[in-house]
Amino acid sequence: MLIKSVSLRPSAVATKRALLASLIATIGVLATVSATGCTGNADAAESPSVVPVRTPPAKIEGEEIALLTDAPNVPPPITRTHATKVIVNLEVIEKTVEIADSVRYPVWTFGGSVPGKFIRVREGDLVEMHLKVAPNSMLPHNIDLHAVTGPGGGAKASLTMAGHESVFSFTALNPGLYVYHCATSPVPMHMANGMYGMILVEPKNGLPKVDREYYVMQSEFYTKPVPGVAGLVQLDMDKGIEEKPTYVVFNGAVGALTGDKALKASVGERVRIFVGDAGPNLTSSFHVIGEVFDNVYQEGGSVATQHNVQTTLIPSGGAAVVEFGVENPGELVLVDHSIFRAFHKGALGMMRVEGKANANVFAAIKGIGGAAKHAE
Amino acid sequence: MLAAALFALIAVTPPAGMVKIPAGAYVPIYGQPAQVAAFALDRMPVTRGEFQSVVGEDARRPAVGITWFEAKQYCEARGKRLPTTAEWERVASATPIHEQMSLYATRRIGANAGTVGRGERNRFGVADLHGLVWEWTLDFDAPAHNASHHAHAEHNGVSCASAAIGATNTNNYPAFLRNAVRAGLERNTATASLGFRCAANL
Numbered sequence: 001m002l003i004k005s006v007s008l009r010p011s012a013v014a015t016k017r018a019l020l021a022s023l024i025a026t027i028g029v030l031a032t033v034s035a036t037g038c039t040g041n042a043d044a045a046e047s048p049s050v051v052p053v054r055t056p057p058a059k060i061e062g063e064e065i066a067l068l069t070d071a072p073n074v075p076p077p078i079t080r081t082h083a084t085k086v087i088v089n090l091e092v093i094e095k096t097v098e099i100a101d102s103v104r105y106p107v108w109t110f111g112g113s114v115p116g117k118f119i120r121v122r123e124g125d126l127v128e129m130h131l132k133v134a135p136n137s138m139l140p141h142n143i144d145l146h147a148v149t150g151p152g153g154g155a156k157a158s159l160t161m162a163g164h165e166s167v168f169s170f171t172a173l174n175p176g177l178y179v180y181h182c183a184t185s186p187v188p189m190h191m192a193n194g195m196y197g198m199i200l201v202e203p204k205n206g207l208p209k210v211d212r213e214y215y216v217m218q219s220e221f222y223t224k225p226v227p228g229v230a231g232l233v234q235l236d237m238d239k240g241i242e243e244k245p246t247y248v249v250f251n252g253a254v255g256a257l258t259g260d261k262a263l264k265a266s267v268g269e270r271v272r273i274f275v276g277d278a279g280p281n282l283t284s285s286f287h288v289i290g291e292v293f294d295n296v297y298q299e300g301g302s303v304a305t306q307h308n309v310q311t312t313l314i315p316s317g318g319a320a321v322v323e324f325g326v327e328n329p330g331e332l333v334l335v336d337h338s339i340f341r342a343f344h345k346g347a348l349g350m351m352r353v354e355g356k357a358n359a360n361v362f363a364a365i366k367g368i369g370g371a372a373k374h375a376e
Numbered sequence: 377m378l379a380a381a382l383f384a385l386i387a388v389t390p391p392a393g394m395v396k397i398p399a400g401a402y403v404p405i406y407g408q409p410a411q412v413a414a415f416a417l418d419r420m421p422v423t424r425g426e427f428q429s430v431v432g433e434d435a436r437r438p439a440v441g442i443t444w445f446e447a448k449q450y451c452e453a454r455g456k457r458l459p460t461t462a463e464w465e466r467v468a469s470a471t472p473i474h475e476q477m478s479l480y481a482t483r484r485i486g487a488n489a490g491t492v493g494r495g496e497r498n499r500f501g502v503a504d505l506h507g508l509v510w511e512w513t514l515d516f517d518a519p520a521h522n523a524s525h526h527a528h529a530e531h532n533g534v535s536c537a538s539a540a541i542g543a544t545n546t547n548n549y550p551a552f553l554r555n556a557v558r559a560g561l562e563r564n565t566a567t568a569s570l571g572f573r574c575a576a577n578l
Contacts, residue, residue, distance in 0.1 A: 106481060138485045138569060139553060140560040142535050155535045161560035162567055185539030186552035226482050234481035237474075237549060 054149075056171035057083040057124045065089065066127075068117035071251045072263060074213045074274060075120040078202050083124035090117060091132040092141045092160070092182075092195075096232070099221055100247060100254040100346065104232050107194035107252075108141065108182070114252030115217035115278065116180070116197025123175040123204045128167060129154060135163035141190065142166075145180035146317070147199050149173055155183035175203035177300035177319040179276050188280055192222055192235055194252065196278035198319060203302045210323060211269035218286070218314070218336060218347065219252070219278040220245035243281040248341040250334060250349045257334065257349025265326050267355025272323045273334075276300075279316035282341075286320065287311040288351070289333040297321035311337050328361045329353045388578060390416035391456075395501040396578065402466035403544050405551035412466045417459060418573035420492045420503050421511060422450065436491040438509045438571040444563040447512045451574035458514040459575035461558070465551070468505045470498040476550040479507030485569045506550065509571035516558045534559045 063085035067075045093112050099105045110116025121127055133141050140161045144153035148170045151157065157168040182195035198217065222240040223233035239246065250257050257263060265271050277284045287310060295304040296312045300319030306312075314320045336347035390396045394416040403409045425435030427442065427450065442450075444458075451457050459467075468476075479495075485507060495504040505511075534556050540546050561570075 136568065138480075140556055144536070152536045159535045159556075159560060161565065162569065164560075183536050184556050185534045185536070186546075186549045187537040187539065189549050189553075227478060229482060232482075234478060237477065237547065241547070 054173040056126070056173065059083070060085050060126050063087060066119055066121065068111060068119060069215070070111070070113050070117065071115050071215045071217060072257065074118055074200075074215045077206060077209075077213075078120065078122045080122070081204075083122065083126065085126045085128060086121050087128045087130065088119055089130045089132070090143070091134060092137060093134045094137050094139075098253060099223075099233075099249070102231050103223070105193075105221060105223060106232075106234065108139075108190060109194055110143070110180075110182075110197050114194035114196075115215075115219065115276070116195070118197060118215045118274070119180075119199040120202065121172050121199065122202045123172055125172045125201075126169055127172055128169045129158065130165055130167050131158045131160050132165045133160045133162050137162040140184060141182050141195065142184050143180055144183040145170075145199050146178035147172055147174060147176070147180075147201050152183060153180075159184065172201040175201045175302035177201075177274050177276070177297070177321055179278060179317050179319055181278065181317070188240055189235060189237070191278065191280040192220070192240055194219070196276075198274060198276045200274060207272070208323075209270075210272040212263075212265050212271045214263050214271070214273045215276075216250050216257070216273055216334065216349065217252075217276040217278055218248065218250055218282075218284045220280065220282055221247040221249065223247070240280070245282065245341075245345060248282065248336060248345040248347040250347065254346035257351075259350075262331075262350035262352045263334075265351055265353045267326055267329050267353060267358075269326050270323065271326055271351075272321060274300075274319065274321055275314060276319045277314040277316055281316060282336075282338075283316050284314040284347075285311050285337040286314050286322070287335055287337040288322075288324070289335060290328075290330065291324050291326070291332050293322040293324050295321075295323040326353055326355075327358065329355045329357050388414075390578065391576060393419055394574075394576060395419050397463070397467055397500055397502075400466065402462065402469055404462070404465060405544055405548055405555055406542055407544070410462055412462050414578050415459070415463055416576040416578055417463065417467060417500075417502055418456075418575070419497070419501060421509060421571045421573045422447075423492050436493070438492050438504075440509055440568050440571045441566045442512075442570070442572065443566045444512050444516070444561075446566075447572040448514070451572075454574065456574035456576045458512055458572065460515050461513040461518070463575055464505075464511065464513050465554075467498070467500055467502050468550075468554075470500055470502075471506055473548055473550060476506045480550065480553070482507065485509060509569055510554070510557050512570065512572040513558075516561055517563070 061082045066086045066088045069075050090110055094108045096104050096106050107114050131143055140159055142155045142158040144155040148154045150170050158166045160166040178199050180197055182190040184190050222236045223246040224236040226232040226234050293309040296306045296309045298305045312320050332351040334349035335342040341347040397415055397417050399414040401409055421438040424437050424439045427439035448458050497503045
């Protein structure tokens with residue numbers, strides 16, 4: 001992790017300071033690299049002329065069971081400073097859930113919800129993936145984690161029948177935020193049915209401290225009615241092939257982040273959102289109405305690559321990390337800025353910010369939403 | 377002449393509860409189009425009552441929790457056999473893909489599967505091929521029909537998006553689903569969503 005602090009002043013002095021900080025950090029990192037005697041260190045990859053061929057750590061201390069969370073919650077930041085063995089217990093559960101008002105869809109889940117569980121490990125950890133498939137499941141499933149260096153991202157080793165368990169292990173060689181998904185054939189169907197989630201591999205030195213972290217994953221549903229069963233829909237394969245979704249949602253359902261399920265923050269806090277795009281088809285133009293991203297780790301990489309961003313592009317099967325300081329109370333609106341999706345198909349979520357308003361940050365002076373009304 | 381005709385009629389009339397499937401072609405999800413000789417197939421899956429593993433109100437539900445060995449033995453004890461994968465898939469393909477998908481979506485395959493015989497008969501006169509239970513075939517683990525991870529892991533890529541490579545019809549999701557189910561089976565697997573029906577030579 002090279003970026004130590006964020007400068008809000010786009011001035012030449014700040015730029016020089018940032019460059020100096022980077023230079024010092026790089027020297028520090030290289031010194032660390034030679035001191036520990038490892039080569040192909042992840043931090044060396046930040047230097048553009050180096051392509052590391054990574055090696056797992058020489059020493060793994062201890063083991064622990066990963067704490068997994070459901071969206072929009074994220075496991076707490078990792079505090080240990082050594083590589084350990086992390087056991088991930090993930091169970092595939094097939095169930096029918098509401099994806100929109102009075103619309104039920106047969107989803108296949110990692111851990112009981114769409115999106116699936118959030119996994120948080122540290123660069124260098126030895127991750128032991130235990131994939132179970134619930135006994136009443138109709139089909140076998142597997143898992144491909146984009147963080148894995150290995151055949152099929154783990155998929156080949158993890159095809160698991162109903163009632164069974166498969167195990168494989170991998171070293172989290174690359175830091176960053178990665179999508180995982182089921183890769184059993186037909187892959188588009190398994191993904192369209194909700195089989196995706198995210199794994200965060202924290203860089204060795206961790207991420208800068210923030211006050212709130214959230215997990216948001218965008219995805220699409222392609223549906224048509226099930227003949228003779230009111231309220232139940234099924235996968236519309238033709239719509240999937242045409243890439244014309246019925247729903248484009250955050251966290252698995254229309255309205256999953258609205259009303260009492262809105263995200264929360266307070267004025268003065270630093271917020272980080274781990275955003276994924278599961279697809280299966282569309283990219284996302286991710287924007288928060290009423291805020292500007294102070295830092296964006298484009299494509300979920302381990303370095304904040306851009307500052308002061310309105311809308312960031314998230315690839316299908318990819319991710320991004322966005323960070324912003326919250327300066328004003330009110331309602332922020334998360335959208336995919338391909339705006340018909342937000343307005344008509346569900347690509348809309350809310351963050352409710354409490355705290356003291358600052359008229360210098362924003363003040364309505366005249367008009368219908370006039371000075372008498374604070375931002376709500 | 378009449379005797380010959382009568383003889384021919386008797387010779388091709390399948391045993392009770394079975395239908396004749398005429399010779400015909402089918403296209404497997406991987407490989408070349410194939411010819412399947414005429415054979416007889418049970419109209420319905422074997423029920424629990426028939427299998428005598430569960431009696432009472434469950435008697436008309438499909439027999440499940442049965443290994444390949446047990447299914448094979450049951451058929452052979454009755455002068456029949458398990459259908460080959462080619463035979464089973466040929467008959468299954470009589471139902472349009474979208475209809476197969478709807479059946480998988482509505483009928484919950486597995487322990488809560490409905491009673492045998494409620495499903496519509498396809499144009500061969502065979503019922504309940506889709507959406508009730510998965511069914512054993514004689515050669516489910518032959519490399520041509522099975523892309524298991526411990527058989528040809530690279531071949532047919534059932535565990536990856538590369539499954540599309542070499543597939544005869546990428547729209548045939550139900551065929552991919554069944555291919556994936558077969559890939560996970562061993563001969564001594566028994567699950568609550570796996571039943572069988574028998575076939576016979578003609």
